[in-house]
């Protein structure tokens with residue numbers, strides 16, 4: 001089935017380098033995220049399972065000079081209203097009223113950096129309030145693609161965001177990962193394994209460990 005046409009005015013910004021769209025490596029991705037969040041704004045890191053979205057959010061948090069408020073959606077509790085925000089703020093949230101929810105989150109996170117992982121498991125209130133919060137607060141989030149979020153909610157969220165797709169591991173990054181995950185493996189095998197893993201760190205770690213035992 002053909003993809004629906006994009007809604008006018010709802011095209012997300014994709015972080016880019018002078019060489020084209022997307023970012024070349026994870027350090028670039030981190031720089032793009034930090035740059036877009038020097039002030040209020042919304043950055044959404046996207047990628048398939050195991051691509052390193054959570055790891056990038058963790059690096060952003062470690063590099064942040066602001067206090068970090070980190071939470072996220074949970075697969076088993078995806079319908080729970082505002083759960084990701086309650087985890088980030090460590091407080092009960094008024095999920096039924098959007099302006100009130102925005103105020104409640106903002107009052108606990110002002111001056112800080114809000115990080116929400118696993119948007120694919122977040123409820124409608126969390127998704128709707130992030131663009132509102134991002135008008136006054138730096139907000140970094142991660143989203144698995146593909147996902148089953150509603151098209152409208154997703155379009156509204158991404159229209160307000162700088163989207164940073166997690167790049168595939170570079171050769172150097174892949175070689176380093178293999179050296180750490182399976183030190184006994186000859187470095188010459190790293191490139192072949194990385195190609196098989198599609199530049200995905202979770203897949204590459206599994207392949208490297210397996211190869212080390214065969």
Ligand SMILES: Nc1ncnc2c1ncn2[C@@H]1O[C@H](COP(=O)(O)OP(=O)(O)O)[C@@H](O)[C@H]1O
Nearest residue numbers: 047048049050051052053054055056177201202
């Ligand atoms: N650059 C990297 N180098 C080595 N291991 C990595 C790297 N990025 C991610 N990983 C590891 O790969 C696995 C998947 O990363 P994660 O951030 O959890 O992915 P995602 O959140 O996209 O599913 C984790 O075990 C993580 O520690």
Ligand SMILES: [Mg+2]
Nearest residue numbers: 053054055117
């Ligand atoms: Mg993750």
